[in-house]
Amino acid sequence: MSDLIEQQLRDLFAADADAAPRPSDLVTGTRRAAREQRLRTGAWALAASVVAVTATAFAVWPPAPEPVPFPQVASPPTDPVRAPGTLSATPGYGPGTRLSMRPVAQVLDLAADTAAKAADVVPEPGQFLYTRTVGRDGRVLAERWYSIDGTRDGLGFNVQGGVVDRFAFPGCRDGRYVSGPDQGGPCETDPAYRPDLPEDAEAMAGYLNLSTSHLDDDPAENKTNGIAKNMWTLGSSRFLRPAQRAALFQAAARIPGIAVVDDAVDAAGRTGTGVTWTFGGYKAMWIFDPETHAFLGSDLDTVEQAVVDEVGDRPAR
Amino acid sequence: MTFESFVAEHGQALVRLAFVLTSNRQHAEDLAQSALVDAYRNWAKVSAARRPDSYVRKVLVNAHLSWRRRRWTTERPSEIGEAAAGLLPDPGDAYAERDHLRTLLAGLAPRARTVLVLRYYADMSDAVIAETMGITESTVRATASRALATLREDATQQAADTGPMRITAPQDGPVTSAKGTPSVPLTTGRITGNVLEGQ
Secondary structure, three states: OOOHHHHHHHHHHHHHHHOOOOOOOHHHHHHHHHHHHHHHHOOOHHHHHHHHHHHHHHHHOOOOOOOOOOOOOOOOOOOOOOOOOOOOOOOOOOOOOEEOOOOHHHHHHHHHHHHHOOOOOOOOOOOEEEEEEEEOOOOEEEEEEEEOOOOOOEEEEEEEOOEEEEEEEOOEEOOEEOOOOOOOOEOOOOOOEOOOOOOOHHHHHHHHHHHOHHHOOOOHHHHHHHHHHHHHHHHHHOEOOHHHHHHHHHHHOOOOOOEEEEEEEOOOOOEEEEEEEEEOOEEEEEEEOOOOOOEEEEOOEEEEEEEEOOOOOOOOO | OOHHHHHHHHHHHHHHHHHHHHOOHHHHHHHHHHHHHHHHHOHHHHHHOOOHHHHHHHHHHHHHHHHHHHOOOOOOHHHHHHHHOOOOOOOHHHHHHHHHHHHHHHOOOHHHHHHHHHHHOOOOOHHHHHHHHOOOHHHHHHHHHHHHHHHHHHHHHHHHHOOOOOOOOOOOOOOEOOOOOEOOOOOOOEEEOOEEEOO
């Protein structure tokens, strides 16, 4: 419970946020500004002035109103969708949480065994991966519909301070965006389901290593950070078949500093076995059921996934 | 993640945070834009962070604080009021209350205001605020509790000055959010109702 002035601050800031401007095209604006800076700092003074003139010409051009993506899809509720989990000062930790001496590989092997036994469903290219992220307070933080093969437009909602943000993920077909402000521009397809993802721990570790090869010359911490972040993304916002998910859990045992905590508490308030690691100043925690070893959620949120046919389809609960 | 999908996902949230921090539409757009330019130029590194949005938010917050040091040191409450003229009006008492609170906030040091915004708008924990602003967690706690004490004192003072209190709920009674659910407990050392808030 917070006191009056704190509640007033929350209300005031939320009201202010509602009135924030909505710049029409941040992507193009940012690219242009970055390009200008680069040119200005280089020897291309003449080119810079041309760009500046062009930019000014664009700036006075009235921007076309941005169409609302998927207007037929209702926004997620801002009221809680489940009871709040524990709101302890340190997410993931409850009164009984303690560091365990058990080897992390043992915990993750059990988790992998359970994950491998899940029903094996192969999504169709035209379908969508639906994810819903719910925070510790029981409110929806985000919803996504990711195109399974990456060629179709997806949709996302973010909820912050009671304000819902709606945005599209433009599909990418044959190396070109199929919609959005950069329609026709070059892109790389980012499918929600990748049939070629490894199905054993060794190969998964190799894949993660390769996917962060641009960080090979960085300090080791950055490389670890990149790998751990990719694991997090794969686990929460990609469709993984049972063997792929099992491989991911086993590969996680190799993160430096990863440890087991007993009686960790997930975002929904469920107690389980946690594996936790830190990078870039942030703590990450996956929490598994102590009996079934099924993945429950993380310290900060729970993510539900489903495969659906259309953007806007929400699985029945 | 591509830069485009990052901006699609987080761009507007950054503008909103910038606006809550600056209370000025133009400054907010500039601030968000400059943080995104930074992210664009360092995209390999940003996209490797577990939470790229946290990285960019950190850039934004620090740009805000350094801009304030450089350019906005003359900002006064009256200008905040002017900036707030673009805000959606809300009726009656609530509006007057917010307006008054806005004036009080404008009187705080930029760092103190930033801590309050990160805590009560962005819902960051004190640890994350510390990491974002590059200060220690105890400084965050001390700054927040001093700022809250100042606001409480001023609100009480103002109520005494103008007769009837604008504040409509009992000071120490149970307070619930607009949606009727209890708010998250926080960590300043103060006893409110029957809840011991941290320390």
